[in-house]
Amino acid sequence: MPWAVCPHCVGEGLRSSVGRRWRCPRCGGEWDEAERVPCPEPGTVALTNEGGGGIVRLVCASHAAHPSAARLRRALQIVPPETEGD
Numbered sequence: 001m002p003w004a005v006c007p008h009c010v011g012e013g014l015r016s017s018v019g020r021r022w023r024c025p026r027c028g029g030e031w032d033e034a035e036r037v038p039c040p041e042p043g044t045v046a047l048t049n050e051g052g053g054g055i056v057r058l059v060c061a062s063h064a065a066h067p068s069a070a071r072l073r074r075a076l077q078i079v080p081p082e083t084e085g086d
């Protein structure tokens with residue numbers, strides 16, 4: 001996703017402020033652009049195309065809830081984390 005989201009406020013996009021700092025309008029948190037773009041959060045939600053063409057991409061919960069993701073998703077599916085071991 002080309003836009004940055006807040007890791008604390010699900011679905012809240014960050015706004016660029018001075019320089020390469022990004023700020024959350026909801027909680028006031030600030031990050032360097034390099035910290036949030038590309039998104040460092042683990043992808044736990046699968047976004048599918050309209051028409052159900054399979055999984056388009058995996059995104060974090062915050063990105064999945066962002067209004068800009070609404071176009072991409074027809075259905076949201078939580079993908080369980082891969083089990084490790086054995």
Ligand SMILES: [Zn+2]
Binds near residue numbers: 006024025
């Ligand atoms: Zn926030």
Ligand SMILES: [Zn+2]
Binds near residue numbers: 005040060061
């Ligand atoms: Zn994300």
